[in-house]
Amino acid sequence: MSYSIGKVAELAGVTVRTLHHYDEIGLLSPSDRTSTGYRRYDDADLERLQQIRYYRELEFSLEEIAAILDDPKADATSHLRRQHQLLTERITRLEKMVNAIEFAMEATKVGIKLTPQERFEVWGDFDPDQYAEEAEQRWGDTDAYQESVRKTSQYTKEDWLRIKEQSEDWGRRIVAVMDSGAAADSPEAMELAEEHRQHISQWYYECSYEIQTGLAEMYLADERFMATYEAIKPGLTVFLHDAIMANAVARS
Amino acid sequence: MSYSIGKVAELAGVTVRTLHHYDEIGLLSPSDRTSTGYRRYDDADLERLQQIRYYRELEFSLEEIAAILDDPKADATSHLRRQHQLLTERITRLEKMVNAIEFAMEATKVGIKLTPQERFEVWGDFDPDQYAEEAEQRWGDTDAYQESVRKTSQYTKEDWLRIKEQSEDWGRRIVAVMDSGAAADSPEAMELAEEHRQHISQWYYECSYEIQTGLAEMYLADERFMATYEAIKPGLTVFLHDAIMANAVARS
DNA sequence: TTCCAGCCTCCCGTTACGTGAGAGTCAAGT
């Protein structure tokens, strides 16, 4: 059984010109020609083309592929094994990219800026432990972060609008409480701290009192969060922190 | 805060030349220059570069990326959402490629040839139902195939040598039984049918009598399997089929 | 002041094809 160049192109999902090119550079020359010069590809040619396609998908150059495939020490199975490993590595990398994007989405929701390291972590080659530590510190609890990502990836535009509206409303009310001169451990302030916790639980992740107090600590420690709250009203970060602490103590 | 071109290149994992190129074609021009002509990139530039890198990873051309990023209707979040979707699609495709490779490895072990469709299923755009049907027919049971892939992917070279030795030994013995003139429903033949079943159970997947009889049917129906067995000894396929049937009836 | 790494602007080279041009070929239908 042999195949015309057009048929092979269709099967393998490449253009006829590509096959011409592979023939030109000697990477894949059809095992036969008709008397009129038409190329004829057989099963062995197809197997070689399959290998070429996989290695190309893995971004090997044609020259490298030629060297790899013509290596007498490597047989078909070893190629498959190698491709298998490279593919799974690649999948891992793409999954990291997906995580990074979800992280970036989270960040823009909350209104914080990413550090340059965070932006390019997938490509840059800096210490991965450092990142893990930062994320741990930022979110207090990694499981919570996972849950958050899982939940929020389902949200529609309307959901986000609702969340935004809700948190802006909450912002106005806590500012009003501050303006009224009430203390951070006043019932009104504590009520808003409680609402803050429930808002997070509802939309992002189950937020216990321990986690919330962790967040409060972080608001003071992380200048990006700090900037967000201070932009609404100076002193709000500390006020919220104190209200959360008072509320947590009172309720538990 | 602003960054030199070298620093940006290091952060983003690209070359300085690449950033020069992006500047040349107007895709990413640094927001500032020093009095001496040095490029200075700020946070907004980095964000744009981040988007560029993600879209590039997804194999968009620079021209397309420029069009996408300069579209006033799209904001940062919509880009992230889009990239998220494209990335997960890509992961799915790569996972299909991994499956295809595992399938190809299985096939070479068993000594059957792949059809052209099977070779290029990941790239070609033929009817996917047709393939599913073929796989179903070939393996009788999809779960079994999954289990097989899972198990065999762990095997070492020594394992494979052992398996090969074992099955060649079995081949010699069943040929001997045939040569002795024994019937397919003789105790010796049935014993070897039973061994065939246990061999599969041990190395590939839990092989019940129903599954084994399914395999026996398939050996007759699929000329690629047929070729394998007939190469050992003409008439072996039918003999094995009958022995399996007799054994299955007797044991259950 | 002296380095040397870093940056600048040309500018030519490379890879993996795309895209015709012009001409021969094949199989199906009349």
Next chain:
DNA sequence: ACTTGACTCTCACGTAACGGGAGGCTGGAA
């Protein structure tokens, strides 16, 4: 036997996305 439309052939130039210098300025540390 003739036509016709889809395929295929071999040049041959074009393109995208950089790579890799050459030759010359800059900037901060010693």
